[in-house]
Amino acid sequence: MSGRRTIDINCDCGESFGNWPMGADDEIMPLITTANVACGFHGGDPQVMRKTVALAAENGVAVGAHPGLPDLAGFGRRKMDITPDDAYAMVVYQVGALTAFLGARGMTLHHVKPHGALYGMLHDQEEVAAAVADAIRDTCPEPLLYWPAPVAMHALPRAARKRGIEVVGEVYFDLGYSDEAKLIVERKKTAKDLDDVARRLRRFIAEGVVESLSGKAIPLEAETICVHGDGPNSVDIARTVNAVLAEEGVTTAAWQARTDGGRQRASA
Template sequence: MKKRTITLNCDMGESYGSWKMGLDEDVIPFIDMSNIACGFHASDPHIMSHTIDLAIKHNVMIGAHPSYPDLHGFGRRSMAFSASELGEILIYQIGALKALCEIKNTELSYVKPHGALYNDMMRDQEIFAAVADAVSCFNVPLMMLATQDNQAFLDIAERYDLPLIFEAFADRAYLANGMLAPRSEKGAVLGNEEDILNQIKQLVSYGKVTTLDGFVIPIEADTICVHGDNQEAVALIENIAQTIDNLSQR
């Protein structure tokens, strides 16, 4: 893995059958961690296997990216399940990716839930506990949003002896409470490259971000999420990677 102060992670393997999404081959040389879809919001066994091969080729960590069973909604719709049902849904997906890793003599390194499931576990501690319980079966860390106060999540994770990886977002604005600004709010998504790179520099150098309403708050992240859906985004990821590399050498 590349020697960086903060790693870069990206959602990958989100094509499905003949339908292609994302520029995985172009993105993967610049990242450290690949969040591979597990078939419930996108992907299929062939694409999962191919994406693992890409990660192996570029020495990138492999993470499972499970979701609610929502192919039609791309995992972006909240769904109601009991804790045991949600656990089974997660274990099914993570187990599939782990098995594919094992036949290629590589390993699953972490889990990052996708979409609505990710958002729901950050809002609801019972859902977070169900996710933590399922992920702990695989002896790998769980990736979650870095907030101003992670203590409640740390307490739950400790019950399951589950390590956590905290992430920030390159292209999302933050609220004063440390949560991501809702996409419906003006300015929630940073569309200007200069703004994105400034947020990266602030995160890497100072462990802080400037919120939508002008507050500077601490956000101590282990990794930063980037998205590579088009060639413009790939060029931005390359610039982000170079910025982090330059800052890491200081």
Template structure:
């Protein structure tokens, strides 16, 4: 049996005149795209362009909602209530899914962004609100997040399929958590280190999806190297969704 792994990336993060990453190149290399929905990044035109790229390259389309924090790129912790998190999720998910439906496709999964992602790993109340909102919108959607996290438990309780995620371009501390951005070793940009970690994650069997970040310096070069290394290792790249 051929081993498989999903390769996902945070994409669609441009906003107005501000451009982020090389989306056309990245969509050619990944199997799932976490597309920003307008709160931490992205805008209607960028969402429409991202949907078109996903269709063109056969990439599974995922919603990537975050805190309402354009200035901080969704990486600042905000004191939003579980109800507010759920309501803002539906708002963002609905926006991307509308763009997808117009183009003849659908959103397949949801992955939280930035500070919201980290909160959902540890806050059961916030995770429950997030998962309940997804289930109310479409119980057929997958949730992508960390194994053993609060959102994994909440997704299961809401009857949602859950995919476990690991990170190829982020450093991990002794406690198993991502090293906070801004600290030494938080972001990995050396191709050899990133590809070695990706192959290790894929072979370990503990994750269903490997994440690369579209705003990491040299993201397309890293993604191309990761894809080649996985294929050379006999691992098929295929979306969990």
């Protein structure tokens, strides 16, 4: 992000279900600018969604939908054989539910960010990706997709752009990258070295690159930093990210709409 002085911070939230807690939403919400809220399929339930939207409102955090596959037991991470019609209906259903909770608070939907196995399918399943892009276009007043950078690599961002949906690239400092700029996703979250998180973030701010696990510098265009809320030291990671950004003179703000109907980063 060399030369840019404002960035968004997003986190997956609202993934608890009934009596089963997930993440540290109360602690993480003051440290982010956008929340990706689960919509009841992989996590969340009506009460959790309602409370998460209220918590976001109290902290001035923009809310996006985090739709997944209908798999509470597997947290939406198990593969399913679904048709494009299935994918369209699932996303419309989940986005619609969250939009209703937002409307009850006088808020609007900010973006959509797919979860887990659904996200994985949208890398290369062109027909399913087209259906999900249609669902985003049809349910969002100002369609916006959050997706890991580099966004041109995958089917959903390509389909989204064809439909006039803006794609906001994400960068991660609590996950590793391969030499091909692919995220290395952990099945079981581990604590991260905070000094390493800070060092990698500072290099991204100064040079616009991320480091692969082998040490390769990978140029990356990203407008938002994703921090995970369910790792052993997730809150400390979020605090570290905020501290480094402040030290480097980078402000944080959600991606905001322009008056001409387009979108841009919030100015400092």
